[in-house]
Amino acid sequence: MGNLPEPRVQPFQPFQNCGIDFAGPIYVRTSLRRNAPTSKAYICLFICLSTKAIHIQLVEDLSTPSFLASLKRFISRRGKPSTIFSDNATNFVGAHNELKELAELWKNQTHSESIISYLASNEIDWKFIPPKSPNFGGMWESSIKLVKNHLKRIVGNTKLTFSEYVTVLTQIEAYINSRPLFPLSSDPNDLSVLTPAHFLTGSSLLDTPETDIRHLPVNRLTRWQHVTQICQHFWKRWTREYLQELQGRNKWTTSRESISPGTLVLVKDDQTPPLSWIIARVERTYPGPDGKVRVADLRTKAGVLKRNIRSLCPLPVDDEDSLLKPTLQGGEHGKA
Numbered sequence: 001m002g003n004l005p006e007p008r009v010q011p012f013q014p015f016q017n018c019g020i021d022f023a024g025p026i027y028v029r030t031s032l033r034r035n036a037p038t039s040k041a042y043i044c045l046f047i048c049l050s051t052k053a054i055h056i057q058l059v060e061d062l063s064t065p066s067f068l069a070s071l072k073r074f075i076s077r078r079g080k081p082s083t084i085f086s087d088n089a090t091n092f093v094g095a096h097n098e099l100k101e102l103a104e105l106w107k108n109q110t111h112s113e114s115i116i117s118y119l120a121s122n123e124i125d126w127k128f129i130p131p132k133s134p135n136f137g138g139m140w141e142s143s144i145k146l147v148k149n150h151l152k153r154i155v156g157n158t159k160l161t162f163s164e165y166v167t168v169l170t171q172i173e174a175y176i177n178s179r180p181l182f183p184l185s186s187d188p189n190d191l192s193v194l195t196p197a198h199f200l201t202g203s204s205l206l207d208t209p210e211t212d213i214r215h216l217p218v219n220r221l222t223r224w225q226h227v228t229q230i231c232q233h234f235w236k237r238w239t240r241e242y243l244q245e246l247q248g249r250n251k252w253t254t255s256r257e258s259i260s261p262g263t264l265v266l267v268k269d270d271q272t273p274p275l276s277w278i279i280a281r282v283e284r285t286y287p288g289p290d291g292k293v294r295v296a297d298l299r300t301k302a303g304v305l306k307r308n309i310r311s312l313c314p315l316p317v318d319d320e321d322s323l324l325k326p327t328l329q330g331g332e333h334g335k336a
Helices: 064-078 097-107 109-121 134-155 162-177 196-201 223-246
Strands: 017-029 038-048 054-059 083-086 125-128 264-267 278-287 293-300 303-308 312-315
Touching: 017 134, 017 162, 038 064, 038 134, 038 162, 054 064, 054 162, 064 109, 083 134, 097 109, 109 125, 134 162, 134 223, 162 196, 162 223, 264 293
Parallel strands: 017 083, 083 125
Antiparallel strands: 017 038, 038 054, 264 278, 264 312, 278 293, 293 303
């Protein structure tokens, strides 16, 4: 395994160096009328290599004008990148059988010339990873897998309109960009944490409070409530998976204490609304008869809580294989 490339370990502007990947096809309704026909659409995901912030767009079809339009929208909203990394045509075949159409588009000479001409005029360097080397694109591969897998489980056979899908994907983008990375300071009275959104907006993201409607049957919901329910289900599934990743367990023969007074932690709570994270500082720990800490007192904005350490996720994460902290080892463009 080689060292991580410079864009992964050096400070750059958000999305100055980014990766791009596609998922799909997904099927969208052309209108809200009964038995409306469906059409194909594709998810285009950009990920910043230095901040790990993501940007998601819904592309109408696999054509050169649609691809260039999505690229222009991305540049207009996030700024012009200096380098874009992506898979090449051969990587869209095989494991990505559903994206054979994208592979054909990538192989099309007219398409390639149009993209190269546009990028050259904007002084953007486009780099392809080697064929059959998905580990070189671990960052965007893991992100697109996260979005695609949860979206398939939640949306299922439901057919949303194009605008409804855009709303859902934008909410998913906000959820992922709100994840805590590291404490902003070592002050024990400061509970603020750094998120990818800080690099994009200068502060954390906040969502409009909404009633939890996950338990309601779909046939009782309006179209907007159905979209809201899909977003709430995604939030619960993703946060549960994300927090579990922060609580990696070593083999029982290895002793490692990670909870101590002063540690900043995330608190697991199934009742937290979207874009809301319970941040707490450990005030006191309670070792058991064997000397191992299993309970701790936590200071939050709402007061002092007592919780089992199974519901605590310490920050920062120091694991070498962490998704949040770059290591000195990895592939050409790093593994997720």
